[in-house]
Amino acid sequence: RISLDISMVELEKRVIPITIRRVLPNGDYQNIPIDYFE
DSSP: OHHHHHHHHHHHHTOSOOEEEEEOTTSOEEEEEGGGGO
């Protein structure tokens, strides 16, 4: 449970950058930071 608590705190403080990789129809991809959606 302790590592889950640490992970939740890191997520709330945005310590770890999270991106969503979107694959485009032509095979290229686009990395979108999660902060873009807020």
